[in-house]
Amino acid sequence: MRGNFAKITKILSAGVVAAGLLASASAKAAEDTIKVGILHSLSGTMAISETTLKDVMLMLIDEQNAKGGLLGKKLEAVVVDPASNWPLFAEKARELISKDKVAAVFGCWTSVSRKSVLPVFSELDNILFYPVQYEGEESERNVFYTGAAPNQQAIPAVDYLMSADGGSVKRWVLEGTDYVYPRTTNKILEAYLKSKGVPAEDIMVNYTPFGFSDWQTEVSAIKKFGSAGKKTAVVSTVNGDANVPFYKELGNQGIKAEDIPVMAFSVGEEELAGLDTKPLVGHLAAWNYFESVNTPENKKFIADWHKFIKNNKRTTNDPMEAHYIGFNMWVKAVEKAGTTDPDKVIDAMVGVSVPNLTGGYSTMMPNHHITKPVLIGEIQANGQFQTVSKTPGLVMGDEWSDYLPDSKDLISDWRAPLSCGNFNVKAGKCGGKGTN
Amino acid sequence: MKIFRAIGLTLLFLLTTLSSSGAAEADLRAIIAKFATAADFSETGVIVRELTATGDPAVERPLAALAEGNLYIRAADSMVFVGKEGSDSIQLFDPLSGEAAGEASADDLTQIGVNNTLRRTIRDALGTLTLGSKDPTVRIAAANTMFKTPDAANIEPLDAAIASESVASVKALLEQARGASILVSDKPDADKLAAIALIGARGDRDALSLLTSVEANASGAVKEAATAAIASINSTLALWDAGQNIWYGISLGSVLLLAAIGLAITFGVMGVINMAHGEMVMLGAYTTFVVQQVIRTSFPGLFDWSLVIALPLAFLVAALVGLAIERGIIRFLYGRPLETLLATWGVSLILQQAVRTIFGPTNQEVGNPSWMSGSFDIGQLAITWNRLWILVFALAVFGVLLYVMKRTPWGLQMRAVTANRRMAASMGIKTPWVDALTFALGSGIAGIAGVALSQIDNVSPNLGRGYIIDSFMVVVFGGVGNLWGTLVGAFSLGIVNKFLEPYAGAVLGKIVVLVLIILFIQKRPRGLFALKGRAVEA
Numbered sequence: 001m002r003g004n005f006a007k008i009t010k011i012l013s014a015g016v017v018a019a020g021l022l023a024s025a026s027a028k029a030a031e032d033t034i035k036v037g038i039l040h041s042l043s044g045t046m047a048i049s050e051t052t053l054k055d056v057m058l059m060l061i062d063e064q065n066a067k068g069g070l071l072g073k074k075l076e077a078v079v080v081d082p083a084s085n086w087p088l089f090a091e092k093a094r095e096l097i098s099k100d101k102v103a104a105v106f107g108c109w110t111s112v113s114r115k116s117v118l119p120v121f122s123e124l125d126n127i128l129f130y131p132v133q134y135e136g137e138e139s140e141r142n143v144f145y146t147g148a149a150p151n152q153q154a155i156p157a158v159d160y161l162m163s164a165d166g167g168s169v170k171r172w173v174l175e176g177t178d179y180v181y182p183r184t185t186n187k188i189l190e191a192y193l194k195s196k197g198v199p200a201e202d203i204m205v206n207y208t209p210f211g212f213s214d215w216q217t218e219v220s221a222i223k224k225f226g227s228a229g230k231k232t233a234v235v236s237t238v239n240g241d242a243n244v245p246f247y248k249e250l251g252n253q254g255i256k257a258e259d260i261p262v263m264a265f266s267v268g269e270e271e272l273a274g275l276d277t278k279p280l281v282g283h284l285a286a287w288n289y290f291e292s293v294n295t296p297e298n299k300k301f302i303a304d305w306h307k308f309i310k311n312n313k314r315t316t317n318d319p320m321e322a323h324y325i326g327f328n329m330w331v332k333a334v335e336k337a338g339t340t341d342p343d344k345v346i347d348a349m350v351g352v353s354v355p356n357l358t359g360g361y362s363t364m365m366p367n368h369h370i371t372k373p374v375l376i377g378e379i380q381a382n383g384q385f386q387t388v389s390k391t392p393g394l395v396m397g398d399e400w401s402d403y404l405p406d407s408k409d410l411i412s413d414w415r416a417p418l419s420c421g422n423f424n425v426k427a428g429k430c431g432g433k434g435t436n
Numbered sequence: 437m438k439i440f441r442a443i444g445l446t447l448l449f450l451l452t453t454l455s456s457s458g459a460a461e462a463d464l465r466a467i468i469a470k471f472a473t474a475a476d477f478s479e480t481g482v483i484v485r486e487l488t489a490t491g492d493p494a495v496e497r498p499l500a501a502l503a504e505g506n507l508y509i510r511a512a513d514s515m516v517f518v519g520k521e522g523s524d525s526i527q528l529f530d531p532l533s534g535e536a537a538g539e540a541s542a543d544d545l546t547q548i549g550v551n552n553t554l555r556r557t558i559r560d561a562l563g564t565l566t567l568g569s570k571d572p573t574v575r576i577a578a579a580n581t582m583f584k585t586p587d588a589a590n591i592e593p594l595d596a597a598i599a600s601e602s603v604a605s606v607k608a609l610l611e612q613a614r615g616a617s618i619l620v621s622d623k624p625d626a627d628k629l630a631a632i633a634l635i636g637a638r639g640d641r642d643a644l645s646l647l648t649s650v651e652a653n654a655s656g657a658v659k660e661a662a663t664a665a666i667a668s669i670n671s672t673l674a675l676w677d678a679g680q681n682i683w684y685g686i687s688l689g690s691v692l693l694l695a696a697i698g699l700a701i702t703f704g705v706m707g708v709i710n711m712a713h714g715e716m717v718m719l720g721a722y723t724t725f726v727v728q729q730v731i732r733t734s735f736p737g738l739f740d741w742s743l744v745i746a747l748p749l750a751f752l753v754a755a756l757v758g759l760a761i762e763r764g765i766i767r768f769l770y771g772r773p774l775e776t777l778l779a780t781w782g783v784s785l786i787l788q789q790a791v792r793t794i795f796g797p798t799n800q801e802v803g804n805p806s807w808m809s810g811s812f813d814i815g816q817l818a819i820t821w822n823r824l825w826i827l828v829f830a831l832a833v834f835g836v837l838l839y840v841m842k843r844t845p846w847g848l849q850m851r852a853v854t855a856n857r858r859m860a861a862s863m864g865i866k867t868p869w870v871d872a873l874t875f876a877l878g879s880g881i882a883g884i885a886g887v888a889l890s891q892i893d894n895v896s897p898n899l900g901r902g903y904i905i906d907s908f909m910v911v912v913f914g915g916v917g918n919l920w921g922t923l924v925g926a927f928s929l930g931i932v933n934k935f936l937e938p939y940a941g942a943v944l945g946k947i948v949v950l951v952l953i954i955l956f957i958q959k960r961p962r963g964l965f966a967l968k969g970r971a972v973e974a
Contacts, residue, residue, distance in 0.1 A: 252820040
């Protein structure tokens with residue numbers, strides 16, 4: 001009995017020592033990697049869009065590791081699933097930063113998920129790269145916005161429609177899903193159109209709920225609004241899933257792009273993948289990237305993506321390019337700062353310039369937004385976009401819209417000595433509208 | 437490449453020599469060749485106008501091809517061809533004669549880009565060119581195009597076309613197009629007044645659109661006549677609008693009915709709060725997707741039958757999954773509604789994630805068969821085929837289900853078990869199996885609803901989520917346990933919703949409907965058609 005006990009203690013203590021050794025070994029391994037957090041929904045409503053972004057991040061991290069990692073260490077992706085649940089985004093962000101000690105986080109899609117993680121990032125002082133086009137009216141020290149601000153998507157799109165090439169549109173339907181991005185974007189667009197001399201009776205604004213599927217009334221209202229003898233166009237901020245039934249109804253009711261074109265801000269290659277696009281040829285979308293863009297960088301990106309995802313039919317889209325730019329900027333800033341310490345990286349980020357996929361360079365501006373070209377594309381029968389217009393130069397993201405009364409006096413500059421996200425140029429001090 | 441060029445050149449040579457109007461054709465070819473050097477859309481537009489100005493009907497082929505994005509430039513020799521995409525190469529055709537001119541790979545060709553403005557220019561041009569076509573439908577299309585884009589220069593060709601037109605309905609359309617052109621010309625007011633009367637009688641949105649712009653630019657008697665015509669069109673259109681709202685309501689009602697009818701069995705008849713009902717609909721939709729995928733790759737000729745083939749399969753798949761759920765989970769939870777709710781909700785999450793893992797998170801493309809695409813008009817009412825078929829289908833499913841419940845022995849057993857389980861059991865009915873089969877039937881019906889809904893909604897793992905709340909609303913509103921209640925409930929909710937939508941907007945409309953239902957349930961907790969009797973109280 002006694003001997004047995006001694007044996008057991010011996011085995012146990014040996015086990016403890018071994019476990020201790022293992023633990024220290026894994027701690028050592030952990031020190032040798034730089035962790036990168038990926039905060040995208042892999043289940044729930046937003047999984048449809050966000051899963052792709054998780055995959056593209058894994059691909060970019062793999063490629064960086066194949067090139068020898070960063071600062072002599074390997075990168076390690078930490079993937080969490082906030083399940084399309086906005087408060088869970090904040091919880092998972094906290095977990096990534098406090099528990100996993102990540103150096104930076106790439107994530108979020110909807111504005112509400114971004115708003116929910118903002119306090120976590122400023123409290124724990126980490127970095128978030130946000131890859132989706134959004135409504136603007138925000139600039140945070142800890143966030144880098146690699147998607148388009150309204151002036152990098154909405155305003156040029158409307159300008160195109162007003163031009164002779166776009167059909168000299170005189171009457172406007174602003175159709176959106178009922179949440180913060182369409183409401184703010186439409187507010188900016190309405191003010192912009194009015195500043196261009198469009199009378200109020202030539203603008204119709206309409207909102208539908210998330211995931212709306214019965215578009216009969218809305219489409220016939222558009223038809224009715226379009227029969228006033230003036231060239232009419234629809235500017236659509238309809239989100240994700242509601243787009244497919246919307247386009248199907250447009251096609252079935254015989255609204256052709258030549259008569260009433262629909263310009264969409266949330267419809268990319270991914271959304272069109274679930275649709276027969278033949279009846280939609282000629283409807284438009286405004287983005288900073290299309291899969292059809294013919295540059296060597298883009299061809300390589302698409303080939304790498306197909307190889308990584310092992311499916312030649314998977315499309316690429318604009319937010320994927322935004323992550324591509326954001327990740328490369330972060331890598332460059334870390335190399336410049338010589339450390340992954342968020343404070344130093346944030347300072348090093350401004351001014352970093354990396355190639356984008358459309359044949360130019362994107363630069364991080366002091367307002368934490370980037371410069372991008374704006375492309376207008378027409379839907380083709382094969383589900384791709386054909387670029388019909390491209391801004392001659394790069395457009396700098398404007399976080400505080402010049403067309404809204406409460407934000408037109410605000411600017412953002414995170415460089416010392418100003419270091420402020422909402423500096424009021426009239427009052428000459430930091431503060432005013434916004435979260436700071 | 438060389439061989440192709442040789443063939444192309446020989447063909448060209450043959451054609452030019454054989455053609456009787458060799459000189460005119462050579463001119464056309466010279467213009468078409470310019471497409472190769474056009475730098476942007478506006479330059480292409482200039483060439484299109486130049487082609488149209490020749491007035492030669494032969495330009496229809498290259499212009500139509502250009503509008504559809506099928507005009508290509510061969511990189512090797514800058515020749516312009518009409519292309520037709522084959523499996524791995526593009527077949528080339530001569531732009532004027534339409535004769536085959538070999539094939540080339542996509543890398544050797546540049547597609548000539550078109551945008552909306554160009555497509556519109558081409559459509560207008562083709563309108564004038566196709567006015568003399570032998571096919572009456574083409575002439576109708578031409579007349580409609582010319583009506584929408586009136587131009588004083590159109591009056592002369594229209595006069596000629598009217599004189600030679602033999603079909604009365606086409607003639608009327610041509611005269612309306614001529615009237616529209618007169619309104620934008622500098623003809624005397626008397627002519628314009630006659631034109632306004634003619635167009636006012638047409639009475640549709642295109643007429644309204646035209647008259648509105650005339651009213652804005654005219655003065656005196658013409659302006660007054662236009663105003664009067666607009667007022668009369670508006671008053672008739674208001675009536676049609678009401679009719680249209682009813683139709684939209686019926687159509688929405690049929691979708692609600694389809695989504696809810698399976699639930700009317702699992703929740704209504706059996707009393708199981710089945711949160712996984714929406715996922716059964718989703719499984720049906722994915723079955724349709726798989727069927728179409730197989731048809732696309734192996735039997736492309738059967739595509740129009742894909743939905744018919746998918747129906748029994750979707751029923752089977754959803755019914756089997758339903759059977760498994762009932763036998764595996766729900767049968768242990770009868771009489772415990774809260775646990776059933778949580779368990780079925782869990783099942784719904786598992787099914788969603790399973791589909792997401794197998795098919796991926798993105799939408800899958802489910803095509804419309806040709807008989808479900810497009811729309812037709814009754815007066816000023818545009819009715820889309822897919823909505824009409826879904827209505828017919830919903831009513832058919834309802835009829836079959838009603839027959840099964842009321843006229844078959846199985847239906848009798850189902851009703852007996854619902855009314856009094858113990859009594860039914862003592863009469864020799866195997867109640868557990870009746871439960872299982874009833875649940876399977878409800879799930880199967882949800883599956884075939886998925887086949888229909890795949891035609892109007894996204895086929896994504898979230899498909900079911902959008903219908904579950906509405907389905908419960910319909911069943912509770914209509915009266916739990918009553919199929920007729922589900923029918924009336926679905927259509928009344930649909931129509932109320934669609935009448936509110938134009939005034940209150942989609943968001944507020946939905947809220948108003950919800951509030952109305954809450955008030956209604958307060959007043960009549962058992963819904964529209966409540967089941968009476970002792971069994972219900974138990």
